């Protein structure tokens with residue numbers, strides 16, 4: 001059966017490292033008949049969560065009417081979710097944090113997922129040319145969305161990404177990302 005993949009680019013750079021890495025995974029997935037949708041968070045109208053808990057009490061209705069409504073409709077049916085974030089000041093970008101907060105609509109009052117379990121791939125890029133330095137944070141953050149039904153399948157961290165074409169120039173990495181896309185489509 002074909003898989004539905006919803007991916008989020010959390011970098012402001014449309015053609016940067018996050019975008020290249022996500023596109024590469026999706027290429028592999030599309031070639032294996034997955035249905036893929038990519039959202040460039042920075043280019044969308046997504047407001048901050050207001051912390052009103054209305055979504056919690058109403059089974060997932062958010063008071064903010066913006067681009068999240070369409071996104072949530074897609075997420076309800078997704079099998080796999082990919083969230084790509086550049087590391088900004090040792091954490092996810094503000095775009096990704098805003099998205100994560102707004103995903104609160106996917107859980108109920110008892111913190112059970114409203115729309116079942118989906119595989120989550122968290123993909124990070126960062127500038128420092130040192131592997132593993134954000135591993136503690138990345139591990140911690142990977143579990144943050146489990147109550148929304150986004151169950152961590154894989155964390156990917158790509159270091160040394162100060163130049164925007166770093167991922168594009170790394171053929172071995174591109175191949176690995178493509179293979180991951182193939183794998184998750186099965």
Ligand SMILES: Cc1cc2nc3c(=O)[nH]c(=O)nc-3n(C[C@H](O)[C@H](O)[C@H](O)COP(=O)(O)O)c2cc1C
Nearest residue numbers: 011013016017018086087088089090125126127128
């Ligand atoms: C405001 C800001 C903060 C950053 N903070 C960090 C950091 O704490 N550690 C790090 O290694 N790189 C840091 N970087 C570098 C980014 O992680 C890097 O430029 C990004 O991952 C590249 O991905 P992109 O091409 O998709 O934008 C920072 C960049 C910016 C603009």
